[in-house]
Amino acid sequence: MKELKYINKYLKKYGTQLLLGLIITIIARVFSLVTPSYVKKSIEVVEKYGNNSIDRSEAKELLLENILIILGTALLAALFTFLMRQTIIKVSRYIEYDLKNEVFDHYQLLNLNFYKKNRTGDLMNRISEDVSEVRNYAGPALMYGINTITLFACIIPIMFMTAPKLALYTLIPLPILSVLIFNISKVIHKRSTIVQQYLSKLSTFTQESFSGISVIKAYGLENNINKELTELAIEGKNKSMNLAKVNAWFFPLMVLLIGISTIFVIYIGGQQYINGEIESVGVIAEFVIYVNMLTWPVAIIGWLTSIVQRAEASQKRINEFLHITPTIKNEVLELTPLQGKIEFKNVTFTYEDTNITALKNISFTIEKGQTVAIIGKTGSGKSTILDLVARLYDVSSGEILLDNTPIKNLNLNSIRQEVGAVPQDAFLFSDSIKNNIKFGKENATDEEIIKVAKKAVVHKNIMDFTKKYDTILGERGITLSGGQKQRVSIARALLKDPQIYLFDDCLSAVDTETEEVILKNLKNASKSKTTLLVSHRVSSAKNADKIIILKEGKILQEGTHTSLIETDGYYKDLYHTQLIDKES
Known part of the structure; x- marks a missing residue:
């Protein structure tokens, strides 16, 4: 993420909003964590009713109370999730706006030799497609990243406090997942860079074709241009497919590893319940919910990695131009009116x-x-x-x-x-x-x-x-x-x-x-x-x-x-x- 350090100045600029978004995210996740514990309590109520520990009316009252708490906290979690998106996604749009303006302003400072060496389509692609990729890092990636970290930070300690052995078996697939993500992300970074380069190449070709359409028509070159565009599009498609094939590994691996975790919960949890190591079947239900709550954050790690890698590749392309020093510099700040000699x-x-x-x-x-x-x-x-x-x-x-x-x-x-x-x-x-x-x-x-x-x-x-x-x-x-x-x-x-x-x-x-x-x-x-x-x-x-x-x-x-x-x-x-x- 060396290249993405460049936008840290924007993250600092909107630090207050991001801090507010972080607080809202934590609150939203805390409210969402109420559900598993009250599902466990509800199952325990049913068990007590089955054991004749409580009567029917008391069971109904407790279940209704639990349901209302679950609904209430779910609504509050939804409200804070909405506020989280409104806060963090807005910041990403502000950063996109600032970065586009910075790139455009820098373009205007560069001398004519720069424009002779670089094609218009490539310049356009860097200020549009590449900046959009960076925005995804500053918005969705940041938001879901905070969300994922918060969930892990809250759920894993709760799981170990509730049933340490069961928690250990449940979380075994996660280190395996981390190693796979690390290796696959390196491939994604390389292929993302290639895809962005071909997008620029395609943008340049189409822009020049449209600008020179009168010459193309005058010389009857439509078929030749179509052939060249087809070749470029096929080549670009192949590069994109190579990237898509790597990305395609993520979700199946996530589902597989989460499925293994669920099996561990049911099998190990069932044995512990039979052996009297855990008091209630509700614990198993609670853990199943925890695993399912971790499914999206774990699955999204791959998506986040892909976004970060693509953003890194795009910001590197943007930085290539931003690091070019204008040769025509305004050395005098005060205005100097001219007469004309x-x-x-x-x-x-x-x-x-x-x-x-x-x-x-x-x-x-x-x-x-x-x-x-x-x-x-x-x-x-x-x-x-x-x-x-x-x-x-x-x-x-x-x-x-x-x-x-x-x-x-x-x-x-x-x-x-x-x-x-x-x-x-x-x-x-x-x-x-x-x-x-x-x-x-x-x-x-x-x-x-x-x-x-x-x-x-x-x-x-x-x-x-x-x-x-x-x-x-x-x-x-x-x-x-x-x-x-x-x-x-x-x-x-x-x-x-x-x-x-x-x-x-x-x-x-x-x-x-x-x-x-x-x-x-x-x-x-x-x-x-x-x-x-x-x-x-x-x-x-x-x-x-x-x-x-x-x-x-x-x-x-x-x-x-x-x-x-x-x-x-x-x-x-x-x-x-x-x-x-x-x-x-």
């Missing part, structure tokens, strides 16, 4: 996952309020510059300064708050168009939303939908076209009104006429804002205050549109090529 000093950056050096010792300065276009071929490092400005990554060497301050010496939340990023592959949530735009400003009014939608030239498209701004989008905004998704993302950034705009080829899916209108609106909206515009089109870059040409991570050219088209080089060639294409 950006400076790169000899910046080099290499991606950890691919070991590709995207930027090689580049330097440039962007003054507050300037618009700078970055142009270059695919893989030249354009998007990397934007990611570094938003501090989604930290540089490998060199330094980035915002407002003449090293970026690491600024509050991370302040940086992200003052950056409005529009990626080329616009991501929209499965929500209304209005809420997707409001992502940039949560308390925005409808008038503000419409205003920025008009600037992004997407208002007319939205008004053509039946539900207009209340139209619910499919996953990743699949309801909209590529150009519409980009323009909704632009509206989102405009609504945020940050100090720094980062536009990453965000007009690639828009026609040139619409592009010109949007660029004009963007120029007006970002007059006093710093803007970095990544593009493959000269038409997007020509009105920028400065244009930077990148090639293989290095600055090839730098200057204004006018100066660059007068200089032989990449930009001039690109300008003439795109001009000819436009005319043709």
Whole structure:
């Protein structure tokens, strides 16, 4: 249970409720223990009546009294059992809530490299299935564990005080059971880990299949995907069956060993009664009830062991991620407002996952309020510059300064708050168009939303939908076209009104006429804002205050549109090529 020590902090947090649950559990079990002794007394009453020691009316009175006590204590035991479940199971739900939030919060702190190395399905499985397994440990396992310990602690001493020899024979199967459980639980732990791994694998495969359903259909790969899913499902089923086969040993063994205990009670108890070692047949009946009361706790030991082992395996998987230290750390706690000046000093950056050096010792300065276009071929490092400005990554060497301050010496939340990023592959949530735009400003009014939608030239498209701004989008905004998704993302950034705009080829899916209108609106909206515009089109870059040409991570050219088209080089060639294409 080494891995499960991690949730001890939550057990301490809800210690008061758990202590109350423990007290209630003990009370419930104490009331349930009244029944066997009064069944014994009731049988003794019958024996006395049979021996003519008491008359019929007295026997009836005593039996009625015993029955009422049994019913009363049973009702009280039931009430406290209900309160026990209400107390302890609620705590497990609180722990589940806290642990899910902790995992999710930690996910958000981890940098982009983490998400490149780990699949979404696996991440989802750890925060859902694995956390649920841990909840079972913190709730049902804990509750039934306390219940079992309480019963053993109460019943076994009573049995030895009542009839020591009979108690000894009755409890002989229990050590055997403990050894079997110990050995089987080790196998369960190993197989539980494998099952959880395959659940993650299956979740990842199905999640990717649903996300890429348009590609699957376009290439007619449905049969291939079904075949792969079937193979995965069969493999997962086999792993689950291997676990189920081990679990299946528990209950038959429990029933067998409890049955042996019952035989011992009847046989040994009967001999003792015949030999006069015990006074009443009621003792045998009492012991039979005790054995049956121990049946569920003993049988549940296997189930509890299985739950603990599965929870241990799941918490180990959760801990693997929780122990990863975020590489992007917020070193400054106080807020640090930004004005918008950006400076790169000899910046080099290499991606950890691919070991590709995207930027090689580049330097440039962007003054507050300037618009700078970055142009270059695919893989030249354009998007990397934007990611570094938003501090989604930290540089490998060199330094980035915002407002003449090293970026690491600024509050991370302040940086992200003052950056409005529009990626080329616009991501929209499965929500209304209005809420997707409001992502940039949560308390925005409808008038503000419409205003920025008009600037992004997407208002007319939205008004053509039946539900207009209340139209619910499919996953990743699949309801909209590529150009519409980009323009909704632009509206989102405009609504945020940050100090720094980062536009990453965000007009690639828009026609040139619409592009010109949007660029004009963007120029007006970002007059006093710093803007970095990544593009493959000269038409997007020509009105920028400065244009930077990148090639293989290095600055090839730098200057204004006018100066660059007068200089032989990449930009001039690109300008003439795109001009000819436009005319043709």
